[in-house]
Amino acid sequence: MRSYAAVDLGASSGRVMVGRVGPDSLEVSEAHRFPNRPVRVPEGLRWDVLGLYGGVLDGLRAAGRVASVGLDGWAVDYGLLDADGALLGNPVHYRDARTEGVAEQVWATVPAAQLYAATGIQYAPFNTLYQLTAARKTEQLMCSKRLLLIPDLLSYWLTGEQGTELTNASTTQLIDPRTRTWSYEVAERLGIDLGLFAPLRRPGDPAGVLRPEVLAETGLAGPVPVTAVGSHDTASAVAAVPATGERFAYICTGTWSLAGLELTAPVLTEASRAANFTNELGLDGTVRYLRNIMGLWLLQECQRAWGGPDLALLLHEAGSVPMLRSVVDAGDAAFLAPGRMPQRIAAACRASGQPVPRTRGEVTRCILDSLALAHRRAVADAQRLADHPVDVVYVVGGGARNTLLCQLTADACGLPVVAGPTEAAALGNVLVQARAHGPAGDLAAMRRLLARTQPLTRYAPRGDDAPWQAAEARLLTP
Numbered sequence: 001m002r003s004y005a006a007v008d009l010g011a012s013s014g015r016v017m018v019g020r021v022g023p024d025s026l027e028v029s030e031a032h033r034f035p036n037r038p039v040r041v042p043e044g045l046r047w048d049v050l051g052l053y054g055g056v057l058d059g060l061r062a063a064g065r066v067a068s069v070g071l072d073g074w075a076v077d078y079g080l081l082d083a084d085g086a087l088l089g090n091p092v093h094y095r096d097a098r099t100e101g102v103a104e105q106v107w108a109t110v111p112a113a114q115l116y117a118a119t120g121i122q123y124a125p126f127n128t129l130y131q132l133t134a135a136r137k138t139e140q141l142m143c144s145k146r147l148l149l150i151p152d153l154l155s156y157w158l159t160g161e162q163g164t165e166l167t168n169a170s171t172t173q174l175i176d177p178r179t180r181t182w183s184y185e186v187a188e189r190l191g192i193d194l195g196l197f198a199p200l201r202r203p204g205d206p207a208g209v210l211r212p213e214v215l216a217e218t219g220l221a222g223p224v225p226v227t228a229v230g231s232h233d234t235a236s237a238v239a240a241v242p243a244t245g246e247r248f249a250y251i252c253t254g255t256w257s258l259a260g261l262e263l264t265a266p267v268l269t270e271a272s273r274a275a276n277f278t279n280e281l282g283l284d285g286t287v288r289y290l291r292n293i294m295g296l297w298l299l300q301e302c303q304r305a306w307g308g309p310d311l312a313l314l315l316h317e318a319g320s321v322p323m324l325r326s327v328v329d330a331g332d333a334a335f336l337a338p339g340r341m342p343q344r345i346a347a348a349c350r351a352s353g354q355p356v357p358r359t360r361g362e363v364t365r366c367i368l369d370s371l372a373l374a375h376r377r378a379v380a381d382a383q384r385l386a387d388h389p390v391d392v393v394y395v396v397g398g399g400a401r402n403t404l405l406c407q408l409t410a411d412a413c414g415l416p417v418v419a420g421p422t423e424a425a426a427l428g429n430v431l432v433q434a435r436a437h438g439p440a441g442d443l444a445a446m447r448r449l450l451a452r453t454q455p456l457t458r459y460a461p462r463g464d465d466a467p468w469q470a471a472e473a474r475l476l477t478p
């Protein structure tokens, strides 16, 4: 058995996990977990990337001897470096308001339909392309010589080597999903300098070795290679969906719910664009065809507003609230920004003529019902738009621990749900490293190993579809 360290940076926490992989065994344990708290400074919402790097070093120290290290993290955001390779300022958080109204400027040059046909990426205000457009006239961008996406930035600090990992690069909206390389035309028309990006690398590629200073600081004995993995956390999580066939949908549930299908080619139709489905790149030539749903962010923000009550208690209270009394559109970008979430949810219910949830249990129930409904719509729409029917839905990520959400998702989709693993991104990260340093296994073999070794919970759909249909109709009626 060999050990691999997976650095997985989620929007709510970062962790360093150690995976031990043998021919018929796979175990993962947590070496270190650290909070990821956005910081609001006068110029806007920022990531504390130095704090995160400190957490990574602590985690590597706790992980001990490993055959390799891999890094994955949330998408779209980046750090800018000057000509000396020094970081210019704190990376901007994708929930920062700077991209408000920017899409319209971009579409005046490259219409939204052309952008989708070229990149396959759904509209989200925070796509790197819009962030770069928002930053166009800033001193910082004008002085910068290099842009590194967040996992690539931390990888650079660990190794001194720069690269742009492909799965995460696809979330910039500057990659053509058919050629799996830069969309030169889009970049040129929008005046985005692709020379800012380091050369592309693919999951499994070598990404350097830990610098001597990093070895000294973590107490590790060198050389320790760093291996490129699916550095978009969702790409790593999808790689770790323990599916045994091809007719499956997945939902990666954490801060976001990413719900969709794994395909072999992108879907670039106008109907797909209208339904806001994205074609992000996955492992081994796959496409992650999915929709972004606000996810457990809605609950995280309510918890923050309520002073951090116990999650188990909230879920228990939500369990005794009648189902589907009020639902909100959990895909609505109106919920993107932080702050006043219980009030914003109440306002959305009031505006759609539904009962306003008052207690914490009622608000939590409204969020879980709304997420399940959004999961239903995404799974159904993806099947229709990609002409790819499924028999089962895999739920992975932190939300797979939420038994009520998993059951409601099974009920809403009218399909069996298989929940787990909860640390899917870390497992996908570990397996790609293991594959790069050991006998090659394809994605199907990785998934068979996961299905054999990871604890999974099954939920059968209950009851009838009518209440879900009615709730869906309520949401779709203006």
Ligand code: ADP
Binding pocket: 009, 010, 011, 012, 013, 253, 254, 255, 256, 296, 297, 299, 300, 311, 397, 398, 399, 401, 402, 403
């Ligand atoms: P991210 O990687 O986006 O930071 P995670 O995949 O770690 O997110 O998921 C975090 C979410 O998982 C939490 O906000 C919480 O709602 C849910 N979660 C974590 N642990 C539990 C638990 N024991 N029971 C129910 N839900 C949980």
Ligand code: LRH
Binding pocket: 010, 011, 073, 074, 075, 076, 094, 232, 233, 234, 255, 256, 258, 292
């Ligand atoms: C989930 C995630 C998601 C992106 C969002 C910005 O952590 O990477 O796939 O859309 O963050």
